Amino acid sequence: MFGQIRELVQHTVPVLRLSCLSAQAGKLDFRLWPIMERYESKEVEFKWQKIWADNSAFSTVREDGRDKYYVLEMFPYPSGKIHMGHVRNYAIGDVVSRFFTMKGKNVLHPMGWDSFGLPAENAAIQHGIHPAEWTYKNIDYMKKQLKRLGLSYDWEREVTTCAPEYYRWNQWFFLKFMEKGMAYKKLSTVNWCPACSTVLANEQVEGGLCWRCESTVEEKELEQWFLKITDYGEELLEHTRKLPGWPERVLLMQRNWVGKSTGAEVVFKVEGADETIKVFTTRPDTLYGATFMSLAPEHPVIEKITAPDRLRGVREFISRVKAGGKKGRGEAEKEGVFTGAFSTNPLTGAKIPVYVANFVLMEYGTGAVMAVPAHDQRDFEFAKKYNLPVTVVINPPKIILDPAAMIAAYQDEGTMVNSGPFDGMKNTEAMVKIAELLEERGVGKRSVSYRLRDWGISRQRYWGCPIPVIYCGACGAVPVPYKDLPVILPEDVSITGKGMSPLLLSSFVDTKCPRCGKGARRETDTMDTFVDSSWYFLRYMSPQNNNEPFDKKEASYWMPVDQYIGGIEHAVLHLLYARFFTKAVRDLGLIQADEPFKNLLTQGMVCKEILRCPGHGYLLPEEAEGGRCRECGKPVTVGPTEKMSKSKKNTVDPDRIIETYGADTTRLFSLFAAPPQKDLDWNEDGVEGSFRFLGRVWRLVSENADILSGFDFKHDKPLEGFLRRIHRQTHSTIKKVTQDIEERFHFNTAISSIMELVNSLYQWEGTKQGALEREVFREAVEAVVLLLSPFAPHISEELWQRLGNPTPLYSTPWPVFDPDAVRSEEVTVVVQVNGKVRAKVSVPADAGKEYVEGVVMKEQLVAKWVAAKEIRTTVYVPGRIFNIVVQ
């Protein structure tokens, strides 16, 4: 009979489950189920996933006046399947979500898809499948995988960025920004792959080559749309100081990215021409030492000032530099060419030659540099190469520099020389004084420069959000009227990856000018996909809203995100863009928050050791046998441990792990093996250990089922001996797990303390027959199940039910520890002599120093070390250490 049921369960699990559940409408009576002697993860997990779904256990609504908690994990790109990095990321988020739910917060925990992007187009080119089909198939599969992990998402809020219902609001924001002059078009230099005939993002250029076809990437001037992130440079920098919940290193990377420099702008007149050149310098104190000037090859003044007989050479030089590509430029040796023109130092009147140099960037400062070879290493190298004069204006303490003998620039502080009225001053002082003098004379001013550039968002790609602009011969670039949004990305296109953009097909491009009604053309560029992910956390507020990007009331309740969790690889780009968007959306009057993410957790990578054969390169685990390569039999080298990647063949398929051990074990291991911030070494034996632990917990309940139910628990009697100890450990475990989750996200130590409690329960010294024993035991087991639930929710729910609880665990409050129970009356004090541990004594917790000293001095071992020596002093740390200092 039993065997038959088992067989039935194995073959028809979902069906049987459905019938059991529907009869009880969520309140499933486990007596309808065959008793599972062994821990069968799959059955338990299917059962509870179904119950959660049927009861919308994790859907959330706004409740004004109730404490909210918005926990968010970076949404994935639907690349096909989830990987272990996702599993780890979402397991961490789920612990946070479930914990704060049990703590009574109104928790918002949504999930969605960052679903525009290049891989979809590559799939189209390689396999002939349409990007949309490919993407939606992947979403479908990955969603199943996430559900199989039992993650507590409110799936009703799911967001998909490639859906017109989503990206129309990208376009809406774009139009709003355009109105404010924050979205604008300008000619700029881009990475261009001549073989793919398309623009590449900086990240898609690897060592100067196209990541896809390995052609040399060129620089090309193109009209591109930009967002004025630089308007927010100062605020983005300043607000990094208002984010104490962010890791310091991420804030630092963001500060470096914005790259604020203070200095001065100085105006140089060009000899014999009606032109001036502005330079930016952080070292106005070195102005008297400027011996030449360097211009960026793109600088507009070059054409106007270059001597006619040098024009050819200058132009040749410029086109050579440009052909080298952005990357090549960075690596090339410093080079330049003389324009034949001279400019005048506004303070000294000195005439200095003007060069064009390959290392000067048009995008930074003013695109022109006053060169001070004595005090700037780049200028020094340039001066040496072209035999230009070196003038020292700052001497280090007690040394007089000789320009002819210098082998490098002196860039530190010192005393001014050769600087007219500033001689003898400290250079830091001169820095201010010279800037003041420039302002006084009207030939310069104090100034600030940022490394941050405006965000170029145009992409010559198909699978992205169309930029809502129409080009009219008469009216110019005209924004698409709001009522015509969304500009739908046409789907009936063929994608070859060659030649023109698929969007150039006439049915998309040909349109009428919204302003004058004449024939016009649509913009065929799409937006950078980072635009999609810059505000998705706002769309979760009201994903079905058809009138606005999000509901303001919802946003004012839920924003900001209380805890954001994701990979460190987004430390700059995504997180900077999202911060920028939040501020821009705030300035549109839609939200109050200045910052999107209050707390940020950057989880480490998931790593695994790599296997290598000297002849066949990286090997899969199954390609090596007994330490040898299956192909050639050569010995395989194991290690080092590196980030999982397909090319290194050290990935682990989550499907396989879940199939073998279950979702709970998979989650538990990824949380136990390392704290979230650190890299995690994947280790199959470790997974086995987590599985064993869950089996141990399972048995703890099932083997004691008879004594664990059927009575009310209330410990109102005093406890003694091991019962008291177990009771204390139960409460100290509650305390520790709570603190570890809440304060530090140290899930690994939280889990280990639950393991310790379970170990103690296996060491139970009594009979479990007496009422008191049963009460203490049950209290401990309940605590184990409750504390384990954020990490391994399915098995916890199942055991919770088996303990006879009528309501599901997901709606049960988090346990609270009893401070009286945690307190212990006897403590062990370590006795040291001169800082070395010599003995241990047990004393009452509230004992004073004199009392402890009395006990300590009676100890034989102590006497041995102290004997015949003079006691200088004693130190007592209450309840911890008693240190005797002798001689």
Place this chain on the structure above:
RNA sequence: GCCGGAGUGGCGGAACUGGUAGACGCGCGGGACUCAAAAUCCCGUGGGGGAAACCCCGUGGGGGUUCGACUCCCCCCUCCGGCACCA
């Protein structure tokens, strides 16, 4: 080059504000159960010495502060990450 982070048993990692270094897990060794195996349960497990009680050494290396240092300070070594001609 500049800016960060990290070095602890055979391995992953504990040790929160200086107070018993190595919790917990893996691995390994031993035992129990079994005809046997698997599973499970129990014991042991930093190195060295000792029969034992105990003792010595140990947190990348070297110095320092302190009654006491994985923890604080100085110098050095190694590994990882970010930025990289930003004037």
